[in-house]
Amino acid sequence: MSFKLQILGSGAATPTLKRGVTAQYLNFNERKILIDCGEGTQLKLRKFNISFQRIQYIFISHLHGDHYLGLMGLLSSMHLLGREKPIHIYAPPELKEIFDTQFKLTYVTLKFEIIYHFLDFKEKKMVFEDNLIEVYAFPLKHRIPCYGFLFKEKLKERGMITENIKKFNIKIPEILRLKASKNVTRENREVLNYLEHTTPPSKPKSYAFCTDTKYIDNLHEIVKDVDILYHEATFVHELLSRAKATFHTTAFQAATLAKKANVRKLLLGHFSQRYSSTKDIEKEAKSVFNRTICVKDGDTFIL
Numbered sequence: 001m002s003f004k005l006q007i008l009g010s011g012a013a014t015p016t017l018k019r020g021v022t023a024q025y026l027n028f029n030e031r032k033i034l035i036d037c038g039e040g041t042q043l044k045l046r047k048f049n050i051s052f053q054r055i056q057y058i059f060i061s062h063l064h065g066d067h068y069l070g071l072m073g074l075l076s077s078m079h080l081l082g083r084e085k086p087i088h089i090y091a092p093p094e095l096k097e098i099f100d101t102q103f104k105l106t107y108v109t110l111k112f113e114i115i116y117h118f119l120d121f122k123e124k125k126m127v128f129e130d131n132l133i134e135v136y137a138f139p140l141k142h143r144i145p146c147y148g149f150l151f152k153e154k155l156k157e158r159g160m161i162t163e164n165i166k167k168f169n170i171k172i173p174e175i176l177r178l179k180a181s182k183n184v185t186r187e188n189r190e191v192l193n194y195l196e197h198t199t200p201p202s203k204p205k206s207y208a209f210c211t212d213t214k215y216i217d218n219l220h221e222i223v224k225d226v227d228i229l230y231h232e233a234t235f236v237h238e239l240l241s242r243a244k245a246t247f248h249t250t251a252f253q254a255a256t257l258a259k260k261a262n263v264r265k266l267l268l269g270h271f272s273q274r275y276s277s278t279k280d281i282e283k284e285a286k287s288v289f290n291r292t293i294c295v296k297d298g299d300t301f302i303l
Contacts, residue, residue: 002029002153003205003303005228007295008044010269012234013066015040020297021066022211022270024230025050028151029132034058035149035209041070042077048298053083057128059135060091061211062146068095072102079110086113090127090137092145093118119147124222138222140213142247148210150222158198168192205303208263211270214244215253220261227303229263232270233294236284251281255288266292267301 004027009020021038025045032054034041045052052074060068068091078087089095096116103110117127119137128135136150157179164170174184174192184192208223210231223229235243237252251268258266266289271278278294285292293299 003027003207003227005207005301006048006050007267007269007297007299008041008048009036009038010271010295010297010299011066012232012270012272014273015066016273018297019271020044021070022061023070024209025055026151026207028205028207029153031130031133032056033151036061036067036211037069037071037074038066039069042074044297045074053078053081056085056088058087058089058091059137059149059209060089060095061140061148061209062142062144063092063094063098064142064144064212067211072099075099075110075114076108078112079108083112086115088115088117088128090117090119090135092147093120120145124150136222140210141216142212142214146212148208148213148219148222150226151207151209153204153206155204156201158194158201161197161199164197168197170197210257212247213249214247215249215257220257223257223261223263225262227264228267228301229258229261229265230267230269230295231257233268233281233285234270234272236275236280251285252288255285255292258289258292264291265301267295268292269295 006025008023008025011019011021015021020040022036023038023041024035026033034055122139124136124138126134127137132154134152137147140146140148158181160175177184178194178197181194183194206226208226208229212232231254232249233251233254234248235250237250240250243250254268282294
């Protein structure tokens with residue numbers, strides 16, 4: 001399994017008995033990632049049988065409490081349970097100041113290292129890369145600095161046509177070259193064309209996370225063609241004035257973005273507590289973009 005997303009919290013502002021506040025767990029090619037960490041996130045990790053000691057990377061979109069207040073408790077639990085592996089945190093720079101003060105005043109010295117990667121830029125930027133995936137952060141439009149995240153799988157090598165290996169006596173160095181989309185010229189001047197001996201790789205998977213923000217006209221250019229787009233939909237469109245005043249998005253606007261970006265699936269979350277049901281939110285979004293789901297805590301999506 002190369003992609004699994006689990007919703008830990010789907011509500012806005014404050015946790016309720018039905019919905020926790022924003023947090024998501026992403027397993028992307030065995031990279032264990034936590035996206036935002038609202039109050040109570042560690043309880044949701046336990047509830048859904050996710051080992052928080054295996055989390056390697058934490059991405060915090062912004063410093064409103066419903067997106068990060070659970071992180072201090074989570075880090076403290078990791079410490080108490082003996083974690084020694086470093087953890088990488090991608091967040092606005094003020095988060096370090098908050099945590100340094102809290103740890104200082106409580107006389108806590110963690111047994112593991114926190115490696116901070118600060119988000120303090122004005123345009124899309126790659127913030128993580130390894131041999132399998134890359135992650136970009138991009139600014140959103142909220143009342144304080146806020147960032148969305150784009151997770152992309154790197155293009156894999158081509159696959160060998162196995163029967164050709166024996167038929168043409170293809171050696172390992174030649175296989176490696178063919179899989180890298182390069183032709184092979186042998187000593188006898190015979191040319192092995194990679195298109196004739198390999199199959200195309202599967203389409204790279206991608207996921208975009210867009211939390212608290214006003215509607216952004218050109219955001220579709222950043223999230224274009226992603227497999228799954230998560231976008232906040234705090235209000236229905238009849239409360240557009242309220243959405244604008246609080247720097248949030250309506251379901252209609254989120255669906256408009258998804259349609260313009262040609263995404264495969266739209267997930268909506270960060271719902272205002274005024275909605276006891278998401279039926280009207282989903283109906284509004286589907287009138288624009290039919291491949292829409294209003295998420296709830298515990299929902300899992302696999303690619």
